[in-house]
Amino acid sequence: MSKRLPDRNTEFSRWYTQVVNQACLADYGPVKGTMVIRPYGFQLWDNIKETFDKMIKNTGHVNAYFPLFIPKSFLAREAEHVEGFAKECAVVTHTRLKADEDHGVVVDPESKLEEEIIVRPTSETVIWSMYKKWIQSYRDLPILINQWANVVRWEMRTRLFLRTSEFLWQEGHTAHATAAEAQQETMDILELYRQLADDYLAIPVITGLKTESEKFAGADKTYCIEAMMGDKRALQAGTSHNLGQNFAKAFDVTFQTKDNQEEWVWATSWGISTRLVGAVILTHGDEKGLRLPPKIAPVQVIVIPISKDDQQTAEVKAYLNPIIAALERSGVRVQVDWTDNSPGFKFNEWEMKGVPLRMEAGPRDVQQGNVVLARRDTGEKQVLAKNEAVEKIPYLLENIQQGLFDQALKFREENTHNIESYDEFKKVIKKGGFVRCGWDGTEKTETRVKEETKATIRCIPFDENPSGLTCVFSGQPAKHEVIYAKAY
């Protein structure tokens, strides 16, 4: 064991970068802030994507695709929305290059656009410009459209998966006839996000409402799932917005009700992104690298054959083939590492890549009809008869899935503190973790706390109980019980 990762406790951020790099998840693109998602990382995203795609299709949503380019003027239609995104938009101003003796190519000034075009930071505006065309009557509602796409938000400080100028995501945009229906949709989707995080990514999340200052620009209400990462900081893992009639008004989208009234359309939008891949790494990773939840792991079982010579290799191969076939039949994603690296090297490499289960098989096992199984989550090794192993593996995978969730939940609970005094608050925030306490409901308190401690209100959790609490900062009676933390 010579190649080690930076210490997770003292150099968490270097540790993260190294894991992303060594597990071959992603790399930096040539333009600052851009990311190349490598095949192993993309399979991970693909699995998340497929899971969620099924969830929304089961609930009546359909996929579509809207353009990357948006007229600049669209962004300005909704006042809050411009405010929120204006500072991070990529703008297309010209349409041509031309050869230049000194610099190779230069922008052709002749090709300047009449109306400049922005690259979508999110698609509410294009989509609502289209909904205006498509919606006339209550019979056209609801519209439950989702799109899988890339968006661009110009960022100065970047971290692979967590914050890049371009990222992949899913954005749902729905249109409804009533406020109640839109609110229901917002909450239904939030529940799907919770399930995705809890049940598939094994990341326990807190569901709740964002404060006014943290909500999406253009929304009436923003709901979120928030998770605690391995360094005790918070990560917003998904958001679901009730947009009210804001975009309908901005794009003049009305419909005729059953009783022949004209009314603004009610809207929602919601998204999760490749940031979730970062969340998986930050939540489950350990000193040996990645640990992947079996349900989304590209490879669930990695088989390491061990042999001294060609004859043994042939024997091991013949021994393994039916075992692998049997696993594949029961739906296990299994892969064999036939490279001629040493076994020790392979152990470390696949541990870095977070594969939940390793199966070793060598001459000894062939003789005795066994295989060796090693769990990535606990490191535990056991020798099993081959048939028993095949039977047991699906259960072991479930067990690992649950184990990762339990461990993450325990970690979050150990690092969440109910606090009453501001002194105590500052101590906890400095050490890292979630603080659960009273808030007087004012933006002023929020801002001051942020200035003094860098902590922000992550959300007002649904299970809040503000009665009897006082605001940890102002001492006024608490309007809400909230979660404060330093965030990504």
Place this chain on the structure above:
RNA sequence: CGGAGCGUGGCGCAGCCCGGUAGCGCACCACAAUGGGGUUGUGGGGGUCGCAGGUUCAAAUCCUGUCGCUCCGACCA
């Protein structure tokens, strides 16, 4: 925009002060042995030293200019 620094095989670096025709580690390729926790040995391939100009018999090295990047500050989440 202010301050500092860096550009030399794929990656990380040495060489520059004091000019003499480019080297180390990792990675890569070949062969052999090894193989149950990052295995050795031997051999090999790959760089007009960011770019342009100048000084010189001779420039990675000295001078001028230029381009790019990183860090700190500023700004932003």
